[in-house]
Amino acid sequence: MKLKRRAFLQMATAASVAAPFVRTASAAGDAATIGWPNDVPSWDPNQRFTPDAQPIFKAVYDQPLDQDAQLKLVPHLIKKWELAPDATSMAVELRDDVTFHNGDKMTAEDFRYTFLERIKSGVKLDTANSWKKVDDIVIESPTKATMKFNAPNPTAPQWMAFLGSYIVPKKYIEAGGLENFQKKPVGTGPYKLAEYELNSRIVLERNDQYWGPKAKVARITIQIIKDPSARVAAIQSGQADFTLNVPVREVQRFQGQSGFAAELNPITRVILLQVRADLNFADQNVRLAAHHAIDKAALSKAFYGGAAVPLSVVATPGSPGYLPDFTFKYDAELAKELLKKSGHGPDNPVKIGLAATNGQFPSDYDIARAIVQMWQKVGIEADLQVIEYAKYFELNRASKLPEATLYSWDNATGDPEIFSGYLLNPKLPFSAWKDEAVGGQVLKLFNVADYDARIAGYREVERFAVEHGATIPLLQSVLTVVRKRNLQYAKYGNGWVLPQTLQWS
Amino acid sequence: MLAIVAKLVARRLLVAIPILFVVSALLFCVLRKLPVDPAAMSLPTTATIAEVEAKRHEMGLDRPLPQQYVIWLADALHGNFGRSIQFGREAGSLVAATLPATIQLAGAAMVLAAIFGLGGGLLLFHLRGSSLETVVDFASILLLSIPEFLWGLILLFVFGVVLQVLPFTGAVSPNLPQPHVTGFLLLDALWVGRLDVFASALRHLILPAFALGLAFSPAIMRVLRSSLFDVYHEDYIQQARLRGLSERQVLLRHALKNAALPTLTLAGVQFGILFSGTLLVEVIYSYPGMGNLMVDAVRNADLPLIQAIGLTYCVAVLLINTAVDSLYLVLNPKLRVR
Numbered sequence: 001m002k003l004k005r006r007a008f009l010q011m012a013t014a015a016s017v018a019a020p021f022v023r024t025a026s027a028a029g030d031a032a033t034i035g036w037p038n039d040v041p042s043w044d045p046n047q048r049f050t051p052d053a054q055p056i057f058k059a060v061y062d063q064p065l066d067q068d069a070q071l072k073l074v075p076h077l078i079k080k081w082e083l084a085p086d087a088t089s090m091a092v093e094l095r096d097d098v099t100f101h102n103g104d105k106m107t108a109e110d111f112r113y114t115f116l117e118r119i120k121s122g123v124k125l126d127t128a129n130s131w132k133k134v135d136d137i138v139i140e141s142p143t144k145a146t147m148k149f150n151a152p153n154p155t156a157p158q159w160m161a162f163l164g165s166y167i168v169p170k171k172y173i174e175a176g177g178l179e180n181f182q183k184k185p186v187g188t189g190p191y192k193l194a195e196y197e198l199n200s201r202i203v204l205e206r207n208d209q210y211w212g213p214k215a216k217v218a219r220i221t222i223q224i225i226k227d228p229s230a231r232v233a234a235i236q237s238g239q240a241d242f243t244l245n246v247p248v249r250e251v252q253r254f255q256g257q258s259g260f261a262a263e264l265n266p267i268t269r270v271i272l273l274q275v276r277a278d279l280n281f282a283d284q285n286v287r288l289a290a291h292h293a294i295d296k297a298a299l300s301k302a303f304y305g306g307a308a309v310p311l312s313v314v315a316t317p318g319s320p321g322y323l324p325d326f327t328f329k330y331d332a333e334l335a336k337e338l339l340k341k342s343g344h345g346p347d348n349p350v351k352i353g354l355a356a357t358n359g360q361f362p363s364d365y366d367i368a369r370a371i372v373q374m375w376q377k378v379g380i381e382a383d384l385q386v387i388e389y390a391k392y393f394e395l396n397r398a399s400k401l402p403e404a405t406l407y408s409w410d411n412a413t414g415d416p417e418i419f420s421g422y423l424l425n426p427k428l429p430f431s432a433w434k435d436e437a438v439g440g441q442v443l444k445l446f447n448v449a450d451y452d453a454r455i456a457g458y459r460e461v462e463r464f465a466v467e468h469g470a471t472i473p474l475l476q477s478v479l480t481v482v483r484k485r486n487l488q489y490a491k492y493g494n495g496w497v498l499p500q501t502l503q504w505s
Numbered sequence: 506m507l508a509i510v511a512k513l514v515a516r517r518l519l520v521a522i523p524i525l526f527v528v529s530a531l532l533f534c535v536l537r538k539l540p541v542d543p544a545a546m547s548l549p550t551t552a553t554i555a556e557v558e559a560k561r562h563e564m565g566l567d568r569p570l571p572q573q574y575v576i577w578l579a580d581a582l583h584g585n586f587g588r589s590i591q592f593g594r595e596a597g598s599l600v601a602a603t604l605p606a607t608i609q610l611a612g613a614a615m616v617l618a619a620i621f622g623l624g625g626g627l628l629l630f631h632l633r634g635s636s637l638e639t640v641v642d643f644a645s646i647l648l649l650s651i652p653e654f655l656w657g658l659i660l661l662f663v664f665g666v667v668l669q670v671l672p673f674t675g676a677v678s679p680n681l682p683q684p685h686v687t688g689f690l691l692l693d694a695l696w697v698g699r700l701d702v703f704a705s706a707l708r709h710l711i712l713p714a715f716a717l718g719l720a721f722s723p724a725i726m727r728v729l730r731s732s733l734f735d736v737y738h739e740d741y742i743q744q745a746r747l748r749g750l751s752e753r754q755v756l757l758r759h760a761l762k763n764a765a766l767p768t769l770t771l772a773g774v775q776f777g778i779l780f781s782g783t784l785l786v787e788v789i790y791s792y793p794g795m796g797n798l799m800v801d802a803v804r805n806a807d808l809p810l811i812q813a814i815g816l817t818y819c820v821a822v823l824l825i826n827t828a829v830d831s832l833y834l835v836l837n838p839k840l841r842v843r
Contacts, residue, residue: 031680033679035674039801041591041592041593042592042593042594044593047593048549048591048593049549049550049551124593126548126549126551129548129549129551129552129556130549130551163549163550164549182594195682195683197675197676197683197793198599198602198603198793198798199603199791199793199797199798199801200675200676200683200791200792200793201675201679203679221679221680223674223675223679223791224675224791224793225674225791226788226791226797226800227788227789227791229658229789230661230673230674230788230789230790230791233661233662233665233666233673234673234674236666237665237666237669237673238669239665239672239673239674240674388541388806389804390541390542390546390804390805390806391539391540391541393541393542393545393546393557394540394541394542394545395540397542397545397554397557398540400540422550422551427553427554427555428551428552428553428554429545429552429553429554429557430550
């Protein structure tokens with residue numbers, strides 16, 4: 001009995017040590033397995049705006065425009081585009097060498113169908129909202145078209161490379177119906193969908209007729225693994241070659257193991273406190289004190305290994321709206337002074353509520369707890385309550401959110417409209433801040449056609465909003481990645497992990 | 506006997522109708538009272554507050570609750586459970602696509618739970634009075650205290666990560682196709698003559714089925730032992746011994762048969778609980794069943810889908826209970842006489 005137990009322990013130890021060297025997922029260089037956290041909502045890429053699904057859609061479909069790794073807009077299916085000075089129309093020229101996976105040629109008819117016809121037909125699509133200003137698309141030739149907007153649409157080029165904007169095949173959908181398209185999707189992308197099992201796996205096979213650079217790995221299997229611990233186990237055991245969105249501590253652990261590469265990549269996602277302009281936050285001194293009291297560098301070090309950049313505005317470094325010269329400093333003494341002016345202090349704390357999700361993004365609840373402690377030191381007593389992400393909208397709608405809510409906001413374009421423009425827009429359901437002083441400025445910017453003027457406007461608003469205490473930006477979020485060391489990928493500033501960029505070395 | 510069983514099934518089905526009605530009403534009311542906004546969840550991030558309000562109106566969320574329920578019930582009776590907010594597909598078709606995997610997993614787990622439960626119960630009874638009894642008793646209590654998701658993590662770590670002998674993601678290996686005939690993967694693999702797929706699917710089923718089976722077996726184990734203790738005081742056991750039967754024969758031929766009846770009742774109840782226990786295990790093992798779908802639905806406040814899955818669980822439990830009661834009738838002649 002003793003011997004057996006010893007033998008078992010020895011075997012387990014040996015296997016544990018050997019585990020990082022065992023490869024079972026994809027032994028050949030022409031295949032790779034990715035452990036992915038979420039399934040696609042549907043194979044109709046126009047249907048739902050799900051940020052996590054975009055890299056998968058980008059493997060099967062193409063967007064009119066693309067972003068490079070530094071998030072600069074670059075031509076893709078559209079070779080040239082020109083937004084009118086008043087932003088009420090946009091002329092585009094499409095490539096003439098693109099075919100769908102079924103062999104049909106992609107033309108301006110497909111472009112018109114995607115951004116106008118199918119939206120007007122009443123099919124429930126999220127793109128119906130992002131392209132609601134499209135009045136008409138005039139086709140001038142098989143490769144040329146002009147979009148006509150019923151109001152200025154200054155971010156139309158950015159949206160051409162953003163959520164849901166993928167060109168779908170008109171002929172194929174009209175002939176086979178929507179259900180058939182969802183079951184057997186046909187795109188123009190670098191991979192064809194070979195197999196799909198709901199909530200289980202997606203198998204992609206290289207499109208050898210692709211018009212652009214061919215994918216290096218011929219077959220990609222995306223295993224849907226929702227549990228972060230299971231994703232860690234999958235990469236550790238060799239059942240996956242690449243995974244993402246794992247806990248930060250696991251990244252740090254993998255960094256010490258040979259055979260693996262583990263990274264914390266800062267991305268265009270911000271973590272912030274959405275604040276109200278009323279209740280006990282009606283007093284600007286209290287709001288600014290709450291901001292000054294937060295040691296963002298300490299939060300980054302404690303919860304993101306120091307990789308998350310502390311933010312002073314709601315924009316990420318390198319994005320157009322970022323203000324590199326503006327810093328909202330951490331100063332606990334100043335926070336106490338501000339509170340003192342309003343009659344508060346550690347002995348007479350101001351009482352507020354703080355809402356946070358638990359598990360919506362890495363370390364969310366822990367960050368909220370740390371903030372509560374930082375506030376306590378200066379004289380702010382926060383009642384921390386956990387909410388589900390889905391509850392945020394309902395609580396905000398009913399004006400039931402507390403003074404501050406910890407929130408995470410993803411913006412793959414990096415454009416300031418989709419940062420401050422959305423988060424501080426009183427007409428959109430995210431904004432907890434309903435005061436016109438900031439909201440009015442934001443609303444005006446939605447109609448500014450000139451790009452430079454628009455960006456300059458947002459920079460001003462961002463600074464004003466922070467100095468006014470209308471928002472409390474905290475950190476630039478990070479994407480955690482663990483991969484086999486010899487499986488390379490292109491690192492995008494917005495956190496995209498594109499299957500077509502994977503390559504064994 | 507068949508007539509009695511048919512009568513029971515018919516009676517149970519009649520009772521099931523009001524039960525389903527009440528459960529569906531409760532589920533509907535509870536879900537509508539949750540502080541989530543399905544209208545906002547069903548619209549993209551670019552929707553304005555005015556558009557969300559318009560959507561609320563379109564979805565009928567501004568109507569009185571009873572009116573909303575009547576509309577839902579009328580649709581449900583026509584087989585329309587609404588469209589999933591997240592997937593944009595019929596909630597009923599999503600349930601139908603994932604239910605076979607869950608039934609397969611729960612069935613396999615129940616078989617394992619029954620094997621461990623019966624084997625463990627007999628062992629516990631066999632060791633009564635011996636020095637090993639305390640040890641085995643303690644082990645069974647320890648097993649009882651470990652929930653299924655913890656078993657899931659332990660087995661995944663030991664057999665998946667450390668020993669690397671079993672797969673733990675998905676239902677079949679990435680390099681193998683997944684045939685679709687009935688939705689039951691093991692059956693489908695045999696149907697299309699793919700033994701490699703069958704073997705792979707079986708290997709993928711082992712860890713989640715063991716996680717569930719191990720978690721639910723200790724209760725069966727302990728009830729069986731306790732039932733055996735009871736029946737051993739009966740006269741017919743003594744008479745069996747006097748007839749010269751060995752202890753093993755007495756146990757297996759006479760005592761076990763009678764002690765199995767209360768154990769069967771418990772197993773029926775356990776199977777209902779086990780069926781809903783698949784939820785966390787499916788997430789841990791990325792098993793593409795209904796539990797996995799439910800987690801998505803809850804995260805996205807996908808009310809039509811939650812409702813459809815909730816009702817399916819209810820129907821499953823009712824069916825299991827009916828099946829167990831029928832089996833009880835078959836095994837217990839006394840009930841047939843009455």
